[in-house]
Amino acid sequence: MDRSITLTYTDLRGVIAPGELEERCRQAAPILSRAVAGDPQYAGFTGWRTVDESAGPDRVAFLQQQARRVRQDADAFVTIGIGGSNQSSRAAIKALRPQDGPAMLWSGNTISAREMADTLARLDSYKSVYINCIAKNFETLEPGIAFRVLRQYLERRYGEQEAAKRIFATGTPGSTLHQLCKDHGYTFLTFPERVGGRFSVLSDVGLFPMAVAGIDIAAVTDGMRMMRDRIFAQPAEENIALRYAAIRKLLLEKGYAMEMLAFFEPRLDFFAKWWVQTFAESEGKDDTALYPIVSSNSEDLHAVGQYVQQGRPILFETFLTVAERDASVRIPPEAKKDYFDYLTGKDFWDINNAARKGTFAAHSQRGIPCLEFTIPAIDAHTLGQLYYYFIFSCYLSCELLGVNPFDQPGVEAYKHQMFRLLGKY
Numbered sequence: 001m002d003r004s005i006t007l008t009y010t011d012l013r014g015v016i017a018p019g020e021l022e023e024r025c026r027q028a029a030p031i032l033s034r035a036v037a038g039d040p041q042y043a044g045f046t047g048w049r050t051v052d053e054s055a056g057p058d059r060v061a062f063l064q065q066q067a068r069r070v071r072q073d074a075d076a077f078v079t080i081g082i083g084g085s086n087q088s089s090r091a092a093i094k095a096l097r098p099q100d101g102p103a104m105l106w107s108g109n110t111i112s113a114r115e116m117a118d119t120l121a122r123l124d125s126y127k128s129v130y131i132n133c134i135a136k137n138f139e140t141l142e143p144g145i146a147f148r149v150l151r152q153y154l155e156r157r158y159g160e161q162e163a164a165k166r167i168f169a170t171g172t173p174g175s176t177l178h179q180l181c182k183d184h185g186y187t188f189l190t191f192p193e194r195v196g197g198r199f200s201v202l203s204d205v206g207l208f209p210m211a212v213a214g215i216d217i218a219a220v221t222d223g224m225r226m227m228r229d230r231i232f233a234q235p236a237e238e239n240i241a242l243r244y245a246a247i248r249k250l251l252l253e254k255g256y257a258m259e260m261l262a263f264f265e266p267r268l269d270f271f272a273k274w275w276v277q278t279f280a281e282s283e284g285k286d287d288t289a290l291y292p293i294v295s296s297n298s299e300d301l302h303a304v305g306q307y308v309q310q311g312r313p314i315l316f317e318t319f320l321t322v323a324e325r326d327a328s329v330r331i332p333p334e335a336k337k338d339y340f341d342y343l344t345g346k347d348f349w350d351i352n353n354a355a356r357k358g359t360f361a362a363h364s365q366r367g368i369p370c371l372e373f374t375i376p377a378i379d380a381h382t383l384g385q386l387y388y389y390f391i392f393s394c395y396l397s398c399e400l401l402g403v404n405p406f407d408q409p410g411v412e413a414y415k416h417q418m419f420r421l422l423g424k425y
């Protein structure tokens with residue numbers, strides 16, 4: 001099976017003129033070369049670039065071994081973290097739905113009292129609970145307080161010594177989280193110094209919870225390496241990552257304000273959330289950038305679909321299409337008159353594909369520029385490719401915009417107001 005991802009662009013109104021994209025890619029060739037070679041300007045943030053520095057085979061084997069210990073004993077595993085620290089593993093686990101591991105729960109991604117109360121109540125129904133707190137510098141409020149509550153919960157249930165065996169923390173070496181682990185015997189995993197939150201899928205941060213859930217993380221990292229090699233080898237005009245970044249930039253310049261990621265497999269919902277975070281938090285600076293939004297179809301066709309077809313033409317659409325059939329459910333014959341006989345014998349898979357093709361046709365005929373990524377399947381290898389692909393494209397896209405891909409100064413504004421209200425200063 002051909003495992004590669006393809007990208008096509010359909011633009012019935014000629015919003016991007018013939019040759020314009022190629023020209024833009026040629027102009028951006030130095031940006032691509034710098035990113036591929038490792039730009040010294042971002043040396044402190046691109047530890048993920050080679051894949052092997054933060055997620056090489058030895059590290060993968062180590063994480064698999066740690067995960068085996070958890071899987072042998074745990075029937076529930078809570079990942080504590082927010083933003084880049086929890087999105088990537090949750091996206092993969094929700095997309096791949098591994099069946100034979102512990103129940104996977106998430107905490108520290110909200111301050112909702114109800115959520116925390118429900119998590120604690122839910123954990124009571126499991127015999128053996130493990131937790132993994134992920135925080136780069138352990139200064140973020142959400143994971144900080146969730147970790148406190150959940151580790152005390154484990155201590156109450158199992159006693160301090162046994163609880164310590166059930167606690168993993170992923171942080172920067174030398175951080176207060178590291179010290180906490182040393183002082184109390186928790187297992188410490190590494191949040192690589194040169195990798196920021198939303199780029200951390202290529203590290204212990206993303207890979208350890210995936211491994212605990214039962215995902216083949218060697219396949220994930222193989223997919224990442226395959227995409228890395230492809231991006232590193234392709235010349236600018238044909239480069240799949242640069243073409244995407246350049247199309248986005250051209251459409252932004254031509255007045256499009258939003259990019260909508262559209263897909264017809266709801267198990268990609270959390271992957272889409274990761275995609276939104278990657279682009280919004282990296283690009284949304286200096287009063288520029290596309291606003292990333294999502295349409296999980298066919299459900300959202302019955303909601304935002306109306307706006308897309310007839311509302312203000314401010315968005316373009318990026319379809320994520322799955323090529324390989326992965327399930328089959330046929331519509332049975334029916335004696336009772338429900339007027340759906342034209343579908344008898346047809347498969348949900350094919351009906352869903354007709355909805356996707358119909359949506360693509362209707363939206364592109366309206367004049368909406370449509371990109372389409374065709375992925376071979378929703379599996380570990382393909383997700384690995386997608387993670388690397390979008391991270392790298394996002395980096396290039398930020399370079400085209402002229403914004404720093406790796407910081408997020410705007411996030412501090414709400415924190416400042418919240419801390420004032422909480423009496424921190």
Ligand code: PA5
Pocket residue numbers: 082083084085134135136137138139140143196197198199281408
């Ligand atoms: O991408 C990012 O850097 C952010 O989304 C962070 O991951 C998020 O704010 C959580 O930070 P931390 O891991 O330090 O708690």
